[in-house]
Amino acid sequence: MADGRRLFGPTVLLGLVGSGLAALSGGKPWAAPDTRAGSALVDHSGGHVPLAGALGLVALACWGVVLVTRGRVRRAVAALGAVVGVGLVVTVVVGRSTALDSARAATVVLGSGATTAHVTGWWWLALAGSVLTLTASVLAVRFCGAWPEMGSRYDAPATRPKAEDLDDLDLWRAIDQGHDPTDPADH
Numbered sequence: 543m544a545d546g547r548r549l550f551g552p553t554v555l556l557g558l559v560g561s562g563l564a565a566l567s568g569g570k571p572w573a574a575p576d577t578r579a580g581s582a583l584v585d586h587s588g589g590h591v592p593l594a595g596a597l598g599l600v601a602l603a604c605w606g607v608v609l610v611t612r613g614r615v616r617r618a619v620a621a622l623g624a625v626v627g628v629g630l631v632v633t634v635v636v637g638r639s640t641a642l643d644s645a646r647a648a649t650v651v652l653g654s655g656a657t658t659a660h661v662t663g664w665w666w667l668a669l670a671g672s673v674l675t676l677t678a679s680v681l682a683v684r685f686c687g688a689w690p691e692m693g694s695r696y697d698a699p700a701t702r703p704k705a706e707d708l709d710d711l712d713l714w715r716a717i718d719q720g721h722d723p724t725d726p727a728d729h
Contacts, residue, residue: 546688553681560674561601563667564630568595572641572665575648576658589645591637594668597630601675612691620682627676634672638665
């Protein structure tokens with residue numbers, strides 16, 4: 543399990559970078575029309591695939607939840623992140639042709655000839671981000687059981703022990719710290 547603990551930082555960083563790249567590049571044009579003499583751009587929204595940006599944001603949210611949860615919930619959210627990662631990879635691969643078609647349709651060629659388009663660097667970043675997101679999510683599902691968890695001090699106040707559950711030493715420590723161990727509002 544020591545190997546799983548060592549993978550915590552790199553996996554989370556990989557997942558955050560990958561999903562961040564996917565979210566960022568999902569809002570940018572993945573394809574652009576080739577401009578040449580005799581052509582005019584008529585629609586500036588061509589070449590976009592907004593689903594990738596939305597899935598990238600969902601993947602980012604999954605990483606936020608993975609960081610603050612533990613146990614089965616952490617593993618379930620990591621699995622959800624893996625499913626989102628698969629959807630992201632599929633969206634990027636299928637979205638390439640959609641973006642190219644959209645970019646071609648955004649131009650009007652004056653005269654003869656067909657409109658052509660090319661893939662921009664944003665598509666390549668989206669592809670890299672989606673693969674990183676999927677890889678990190680699969681690693682998280684596999685190794686999240688060995689990862690460190692947040693301390694109980696971050697739990698909701700209702701989950702803290704009541705005064706009758708504390709032993710004498712805990713009661714004296716609470717008094718020394720200026721708390722009233724018999725007051726439920728002071729826990």
